[in-house]
Amino acid sequence: MDNTTSSDEKISKRQVTVGGLTIGNGSVTIIAGPCSVENREQIFSVAEAVRNNGGHILRGGAFKPRTSPYSFQGLGAEGLKYLAEAGRKYGLLTITEIMDAHDIPLICEMADILQVGTRNMFNYTLLKELGKIRKPVMLKRGFMATIEEWLLAAEYILMGGNEQVLFCERGIRTFEKYTRNTLDISSIPIVAKMKGFPVIVDPSHATGRTDIIIPLCRAAIAAGCDGLMIEVHPNPQKAKSDGMQSLTYEQFSKAMAAIKRACTFMSEENSCD
Ligand code: PEP
Numbered sequence: 644m645d646n647t648t649s650s651d652e653k654i655s656k657r658q659v660t661v662g663g664l665t666i667g668n669g670s671v672t673i674i675a676g677p678c679s680v681e682n683r684e685q686i687f688s689v690a691e692a693v694r695n696n697g698g699h700i701l702r703g704g705a706f707k708p709r710t711s712p713y714s715f716q717g718l719g720a721e722g723l724k725y726l727a728e729a730g731r732k733y734g735l736l737t738i739t740e741i742m743d744a745h746d747i748p749l750i751c752e753m754a755d756i757l758q759v760g761t762r763n764m765f766n767y768t769l770l771k772e773l774g775k776i777r778k779p780v781m782l783k784r785g786f787m788a789t790i791e792e793w794l795l796a797a798e799y800i801l802m803g804g805n806e807q808v809l810f811c812e813r814g815i816r817t818f819e820k821y822t823r824n825t826l827d828i829s830s831i832p833i834v835a836k837m838k839g840f841p842v843i844v845d846p847s848h849a850t851g852r853t854d855i856i857i858p859l860c861r862a863a864i865a866a867g868c869d870g871l872m873i874e875v876h877p878n879p880q881k882a883k884s885d886g887m888q889s890l891t892y893e894q895f896s897k898a899m900a901a902i903k904r905a906c907t908f909m910s911e912e913n914s915c916d
């Protein structure tokens with residue numbers, strides 16, 4: 644990796660194309676869905692809401708990295724099946740988290756994009772294995788990772804020949820307590836400038852709350868993000884994970900309207916279609 648690139652040097656923009664969707668072409672890709680796939684009905688319901696509001700990719704965790712081993716750990720393979728079925732029914736691509744290299748063949752078969760979570764950004768064995776596949780990998784920033792460590796983690800995937808990398812800024816741990824993490828807006832133009840790969844912003848995990856998702860989406864769009872990932876749930880109060888930060892359908896509709904306005908405001912090229 645060339646982390647000595649001078650700030651004036653221009654890196655060409657890298658696009659990631661998956662299932663007919665191009666990420667990083669100047670428009671803002673919307674990834675939305677529940678933190679975890681909880682049952683068939685739930686993921687089908689969210690998929691319909693995501694599709695109806697103009698989202699592109701359905702998210703849903705089946706293998707969940709929970710802080711407490713006593714918390715819901717995800718439905719595993721059954722969850723992947725429901726996610727894939729919901730994506731197919733509503734014409735959405737899918738993304739889900741990979742925690743263990745042993746699950747790579749299964750997840751590659753069931754989902755369109757593999758997500759590496761914040762806790763696994765430093766799992767170099769997993770990253771090397773993901774370098775061998777030919778599917779897009781979204782690499783979330785480690786909550787204690789510097790931008791340089793994050794860029795170097797991506798090199799483990801790229802070195803294997805997998806060029807379909809998406810970066811996801813999801814906030815870093817700071818001394819601040821009013822938000823779950825602190826969204827590092829500056830990483831968006833820095834990573835875009837240094838690597839050229841698309842940068843997705845996840846305001847849900849960055850904040851841990853629903854009331855400031857819209858302003859942070861606006862800020863991310865203004866800073867040049869290529870996509871947003873937002874948690875949505877039919878009944879956040881009953882969610883098995885991350886209910887506190889999950890938007891209701893009504894809140895998601897409002898967020899999508901605000902996102903579209905922000906894209907229009909930023910420029911005609913920066914569209915949300
Ligand atoms: C998630 O996307 O549900 C998730 C666990 O995110 P992170 O790895 O950023 O905490």
Ligand code: MN
Nearest residue numbers: 678874884885
């Ligand atoms: Mn979550």
